[in-house]
Amino acid sequence: MDAATAAPLHPVAREALLAALDDGWADPARLYAAGRRAQQLSEAATAAFAESLGVRPDEVSLWPSGTVAAQAAVLGALGGRARQGDTLVHSAIEHSAVLHAARRGQAVEVGVDREGRLDLDAWDAAVSTPGVALAALISASHEVGTEQPVAAAAGYCDEAGVPLFVDAAQSVGRAPVPPGWSLLSASAHKWGGPPGVGVLIVRKGVRWISPFPQDDLYRPGVSGALDLPAVVAAAASLRAVLSEAQTEAVRLSALVDRIRERVAATVPDVEVVGDPVNRLPHLVTFSCLYVDGEALLHALDRAGFAVSSGSSCTASTLRPSHVLEAMGVLSHGNVRISLHRGTSEDEVERFLAVLPKIVEEIRKEAGM
Amino acid sequence: MIELDCRGEKCPLPVIHLAKKIKDLEIGETVRVLADDPAAANDIPAWCRMKDQEYLGSPGPNAFDVRRVS
Numbered sequence: 001m002d003a004a005t006a007a008p009l010h011p012v013a014r015e016a017l018l019a020a021l022d023d024g025w026a027d028p029a030r031l032y033a034a035g036r037r038a039q040q041l042s043e044a045a046t047a048a049f050a051e052s053l054g055v056r057p058d059e060v061s062l063w064p065s066g067t068v069a070a071q072a073a074v075l076g077a078l079g080g081r082a083r084q085g086d087t088l089v090h091s092a093i094e095h096s097a098v099l100h101a102a103r104r105g106q107a108v109e110v111g112v113d114r115e116g117r118l119d120l121d122a123w124d125a126a127v128s129t130p131g132v133a134l135a136a137l138i139s140a141s142h143e144v145g146t147e148q149p150v151a152a153a154a155g156y157c158d159e160a161g162v163p164l165f166v167d168a169a170q171s172v173g174r175a176p177v178p179p180g181w182s183l184l185s186a187s188a189h190k191w192g193g194p195p196g197v198g199v200l201i202v203r204k205g206v207r208w209i210s211p212f213p214q215d216d217l218y219r220p221g222v223s224g225a226l227d228l229p230a231v232v233a234a235a236a237s238l239r240a241v242l243s244e245a246q247t248e249a250v251r252l253s254a255l256v257d258r259i260r261e262r263v264a265a266t267v268p269d270v271e272v273v274g275d276p277v278n279r280l281p282h283l284v285t286f287s288c289l290y291v292d293g294e295a296l297l298h299a300l301d302r303a304g305f306a307v308s309s310g311s312s313c314t315a316s317t318l319r320p321s322h323v324l325e326a327m328g329v330l331s332h333g334n335v336r337i338s339l340h341r342g343t344s345e346d347e348v349e350r351f352l353a354v355l356p357k358i359v360e361e362i363r364k365e366a367g368m
Numbered sequence: 369m370i371e372l373d374c375r376g377e378k379c380p381l382p383v384i385h386l387a388k389k390i391k392d393l394e395i396g397e398t399v400r401v402l403a404d405d406p407a408a409a410n411d412i413p414a415w416c417r418m419k420d421q422e423y424l425g426s427p428g429p430n431a432f433d434v435r436r437v438s
Binding site: 312 | 387
């Protein structure tokens with residue numbers, strides 16, 4: 001139940017990966033037969049991504065992870081707009097990949113409300129300020145699932161002449177991303193593709209300069225060899241995932257509704273966070289008062305459930321999640337559940353059956 | 369003012385101790401929680417909202433004032 005970190009490999013990805021291992025080992029830049037075969041695979045994968053994402057093939061570039069793709073988007077677009085300004089405007093709930101890139105230069109953070117939705121008035125004011133080079137908005141919160149007003153945010157960026165980067169890692173393959181953006185990134189292992197494949201779309205006319213040393217600084221793309229079999233598997237699985245996305249979204253969204261209702265009803269002193277309606281279909285987050293997040297994760301793991309947490313005790317930084325902080329909601333005792341095509345109704349029912357007891361026991365141990 | 373020293377404690381301990389302490393307060397009385405866990409600044413106001421108590425703000429670093437109102 002942690003698909004928002006990485007979903008299990010889709011069967012189509014597995015099939016494509018195995019098939020591509022034989023033909024995809026060579027360097028596509030070489031002119032001999034094996035190189036040409038690899039080049040064909042690479043072009044076919046790029047064309048498949050373009051079709052799936054509704055863009056031109058020459059707008060697609062592939063990177064060694066979603067994180068690298070997001071950072072290439074931010075740093076490359078900032079580089080391309082250096083003459084217009086040096087400031088990045090971003091929401092307070094971006095993925096840490098974007099926040100890390102933001103620390104390279106000037107950045108202005110725009111807050112969110114209690115449900116984790118962008119403050120559009122503050123966004124409008126921030127992007128309209130002179131000296132803004134780029135704006136970054138996550139498509140939907142990776143921690144609480146709330147969908148962001150991408151179309152409206154893109155409208156304000158357009159009026160201000162500022163390109164918008166959308167980190168769509170949680171949405172691609174699950175929910176449509178509104179148009180209007182200039183750059184978009186995604187990550188294959190979030191939709192059931194293999195790990196180690198990030199996708200970056202840079203629309204035509206958007207100036208991008210590589211933050212990395214490479215031959216052609218103006219053409220987005222990684223220097224060095226990509227994992228081509230993984231790229232092929234990522235492209236094939238995205239197509240397969242999109243063909244079943246609507247059905248899966250309905251199924252998973254109903255399970256998320258069930259989790260939201262039952263957790264609130266069966267666990268005392270719990271806060272189910274994020275927008276209950278305008279949200280990702282597969283993701284739900286709640287926090288339990290007086291509960292140590294790490295203890296909760298371990299207890300759920302012993303019961304056979306893999307979940308994620310935004311509590312400080314579970315973070316490498318020992319700080320609470322910046323997303324929960326920005327929303328002003330409880331950060332301890334936090335659990336994020338994210339479902340995938342392999343998650344069954346039975347599994348969700350088992351989870352809902354064991355959770356109240358587990359929380360009760362941890363509270364009892366703490367004297368509550 | 370009543371003071372509750374939770375410095376050195378990791379979350380959720382400061383909130384657990386606050387929840388126990390609040391029962392000793394009369395309605396309208398205030399407690400100052402001292403806590404240096406980075407989650408306290410977020411979780412003490414969140415607790416007040418969830419448990420219908422009044423968060424009065426942070427008078428200084430690692431200090432949080434809470435008034436019992438229910």
